[in-house]
Amino acid sequence: MAAKAHLLIRKGRVIDPASGRDEVADLLVEDGRLVRIGASLDAPGAEIVEAEGLWVIPGLVDACVHLSLPDSGRAGDVTSETRAAAAGGITHLAAQPDCGPVDSTAVVRLIREQAGQAGFARVLPVAALTQHLDGVQLAEMATLARAGCIAVGQAGAPVADALVLKRGLEYAATFDLPVMFRPQDAALAAGGCAHDGPVATRLGLPGIPAVAESVELARDLLLVEATGVRAHFQQISSRESLPLLRAAKARGLPVTADVSIHHLLLDESALEGFDSHCHVIPPLRGAADREALLAAVADGTIDAVCSQHQPSGSFSKTAPFPATRPGISGLDTLLPLVLKLVEDGALPLHRALEAVTAAPARCLGIQAGHLEPGRPASLCVLAAGESRTLSSHWLSAGRNSPWLHSRLPGAVKLTVCQGKVSWLSD
Amino acid sequence: MTLAPPPSSRVQLTDDGKLRHFLSVEHLSRSLLEDMLDTAASFVDVGGRAIKKVPLLRGKTVVNLFFESSTRTRSTFELAAKRLSADVLNLDISKSATSKGETLLDTLRNLEAMAADMFVVRHQDSGAPFFIANEVTPGVAVINAGDGRHAHPTQAMLDMYTIRHYKGGFDGLRVAIVGDVLHSRVARSQIHALNILGAEEVRLIGPRTLLPVAAESLGVTVFNDMAQGLRDVDVVIMLRLQKERMDSAFLPSEAEFFRLYGLNNEKLRHAKPDAIVMHPGPINRGVEIASEVADGPRSVILNQVTFGIAVRMAVMSMAISGQESSQNPEQGEDHGR
CATH class of the missing domain: 3.40.50.1370 (Aspartate/ornithine carbamoyltransferase)
Known part of the structure; x- marks a missing residue:
């Protein structure tokens, strides 16, 4: 990787949703910092990047990535996956606590070391709320936060009961640690692998009802209100959850939410023919849910869009649908799919970009996702109109994606992560 | 196109x-x-x-x-x-x-x-x-x-064979499928086969815990009551009720299920006088079907085999x-x- 670069990115269309900027301009990076954005900048000695016809946007912030540590059973490693992130324009990613699990400072150190050595992206570990994610014994949250964790969560593992959860939230609130929730009632979801709707009924797949999400979300929101903890709800999948989120936000609760990109593009019909690449948890829901989720992203009820990256080896998908490991490898496709939603007219451009830059940074409570002079430069230069077949550019070690062979818009030319060039296409 | x-x-x-x-x-x-x-x-x-x-x-x-x-x-x-x-x-x-x-x-x-x-x-x-x-x-x-x-497509086709054998065809036929449809691969295949072959109406009868979500989307009419569901049907297909359904809160007891949905001669009266009774087997006597029906003149269960x-x-x-x-x-x- 190049050292802290002096870069002059010239004549690109600079789009920064956080400030509302959208203009053709030059952008100067010195000593790793974004120094200036303006017309016809001059910087003797700086490396020139000709960006005419290209877009310059903040580096993407992915609020939900499942990391590939050796024990995780996932494909690849921290290096391979953060490289895929960089090539996809992602500069910051929140690593979910389910590998390790992230319940000791040793694991936090390991993640930070591996990510630091690789140098492709800033990896922000989320700590486990409970030890071994067992849902019973609280993890040493304050210690883990001091070691570099930005939030706590259970990554989908259930918490034993409301009492443990309430105390966990109170403890997290003591240290102003945000809590990441993935609402799904374990009993209501037990044994399920598909949305409990007409497609699962026909295919005979055990269902996970939408109410499995909304029941737990409602309870969690009441506990958030009672404890005053900052809360981020991940992977909202059903339309029944949206009024609950809207009401909570209207009451002024410190609540944010995200949705996985695949829930904005696919619905239960993708499971026809038992396509195991569409086996995800929470499951792909009905067409009306997908529409409602898009509307909720557009109006800000759902703040952020994330990849929910879960790379796995081909063997994990070569089995009958219910026996396959759920998850989609999402780092390679996050930006192309967001651009596709814009191209399809499903989301307005600025909001769509905000949902993968400034909004997730706000959800995670980190300084990133915008082009603000004076701050370390994290940005992405891309040819938005250039579409490519993904399989030939795929970098994640997990090729488990329904879009592996799709042609999608958006070719990333250059990614700068905290002042360093983390990706440069040939 | x-x-x-x-x-x-x-x-x-x-x-x-x-x-x-x-x-x-x-x-x-x-x-x-x-x-x-x-x-x-x-x-x-x-x-x-x-x-x-x-x-x-x-x-x-x-x-x-x-x-x-x-x-x-x-x-x-x-x-x-x-x-x-x-x-x-x-x-x-x-x-x-x-x-x-x-x-x-x-x-x-x-x-x-x-x-x-x-x-x-x-x-x-x-x-x-x-x-x-x-x-x-x-x-x-x-x-x-x-x-x-x-x-379970071969089971469904042998059921279709049985129906055609006794009824001559499918046009105008009303068929009721009774019991644990939720867990039944047989019922799903039967529903498709009956609709493709041109049956007049396919009915599902059972308590809501044993009917799949959006069951109507399969192309059926749903009933929760046996007397209504069996009215004027030509064929009654009883499904096997697994004993473990009682353990996971689908049903309170076999006795209540039999009282409400078990097929006996009295309930069978609601069907057409020449209605046939089928079951993919093995049957649970006294749970989903009474012996008087299983061994009775309307039963074609052994012919199915x-x-x-x-x-x-x-x-x-x-x-x-x-x-x-x-x-x-x-x-x-x-x-x-």
């Missing part, structure tokens, strides 16, 4: 529309199902002959691949294959391979090395036969003998011939000259 065929029919049909796997009834054409019933009719007599064999599958190897044990279904497939003169290998995988950590794909690759011509698959996971059909060596036929809650062998012979011979025609397309051209 024509729409792409749905995935299920793409897998199980040859390019010219012949059956090459039998995985699901869904998306198959009425003429293909009728062809299957007609072919089965030609095999019904075979069981009555002194020599009960025809040579259609001579030299072929049929592997019964049962990941879930089922002596009855496996036996009828075995008998059907033997009456077609095939060699039969029975494999009970449920205990051996999977407990050693071998994946389904590993198992499949090993069996292919034995040069099988057909796999008859029963598996606990919905969609497993689709997976196998997609992975198997070209030329090998896959017959679904029951997958999860998804499909007899027809089952003929229907499975029909399916097996059609799939093998479909595979052969797609493996040797020049034969089809010769035929056309």
Whole structure:
């Protein structure tokens, strides 16, 4: 990787949703910092990047990535996956606590070391709320936060009961640690692998009802209100959850939410023919849910869009649908799919970009996702109109994606992560 | 522009529309199902002959691949294959391979090395036969003998055979399927088959805990009351109620289920006077069906078993011939000259 670069990115269309900027301009990076954005900048000695016809946007912030540590059973490693992130324009990613699990400072150190050595992206570990994610014994949250964790969560593992959860939230609130929730009632979801709707009924797949999400979300929101903890709800999948989120936000609760990109593009019909690449948890829901989720992203009820990256080896998908490991490898496709939603007219451009830059940074409570002079430069230069077949550019070690062979818009030319060039296409 | 065929029919049909796997009834054409019933009719007599064999599958190897044990279904497939003169290998995988950590794909690759011509698959996971059909060596036929809650197409076709035998056809027929539809692969296949073959109405009767979400989307009318649901039906199909449903809060007790949904002579009065009673077996007397009905004059339950062998012979011979025609397309051209 190049050292802290002096870069002059010239004549690109600079789009920064956080400030509302959208203009053709030059952008100067010195000593790793974004120094200036303006017309016809001059910087003797700086490396020139000709960006005419290209877009310059903040580096993407992915609020939900499942990391590939050796024990995780996932494909690849921290290096391979953060490289895929960089090539996809992602500069910051929140690593979910389910590998390790992230319940000791040793694991936090390991993640930070591996990510630091690789140098492709800033990896922000989320700590486990409970030890071994067992849902019973609280993890040493304050210690883990001091070691570099930005939030706590259970990554989908259930918490034993409301009492443990309430105390966990109170403890997290003591240290102003945000809590990441993935609402799904374990009993209501037990044994399920598909949305409990007409497609699962026909295919005979055990269902996970939408109410499995909304029941737990409602309870969690009441506990958030009672404890005053900052809360981020991940992977909202059903339309029944949206009024609950809207009401909570209207009451002024410190609540944010995200949705996985695949829930904005696919619905239960993708499971026809038992396509195991569409086996995800929470499951792909009905067409009306997908529409409602898009509307909720557009109006800000759902703040952020994330990849929910879960790379796995081909063997994990070569089995009958219910026996396959759920998850989609999402780092390679996050930006192309967001651009596709814009191209399809499903989301307005600025909001769509905000949902993968400034909004997730706000959800995670980190300084990133915008082009603000004076701050370390994290940005992405891309040819938005250039579409490519993904399989030939795929970098994640997990090729488990329904879009592996799709042609999608958006070719990333250059990614700068905290002042360093983390990706440069040939 | 024509729409792409749905995935299920793409897998199980040859390019010219012949059956090459039998995985699901869904998306198959009425003429293909009728062809299957007609072919089965030609095999019904075979069981009555002194020599009960025809040579259609001579030299072929049929592997019964049962990941879930089922002596009855496996036996009828075995008998059907033997009456077609095939060699039969029975494999009970449920205990051996999977407990050693071998994946389904590993198992499949090993069996292919034995040069099988057909796999008859029963598996606990919905969609497993689709997976196998997609992975198997070209030329090998896959017959679904029951997958999860998804499909049990040969059972449904033997039920259709039985209905046609007693009712002459499907036009104008009202058929009620009663009980645990949620967990029933048989019911799902029956619903598709009845709708494709032109039945007037398919009804589901049961408590809401045992009916799948959005059941109407399957093309049925839903009833929660037996007297209403059975009114004027021509065929009553009772489903088996597994005992473990009581443990997971689907039902309070067998007694209450029998009182509300168990078929006795009194409830059967609501159906047409000539209505027939069917059951895929094995029956739970006093749970979903009273002995007075199971052993009564309207019951055709044992005839279903007899027809089952003929229907499975029909399916097996059609799939093998479909595979052969797609493996040797020049034969089809010769035929056309």
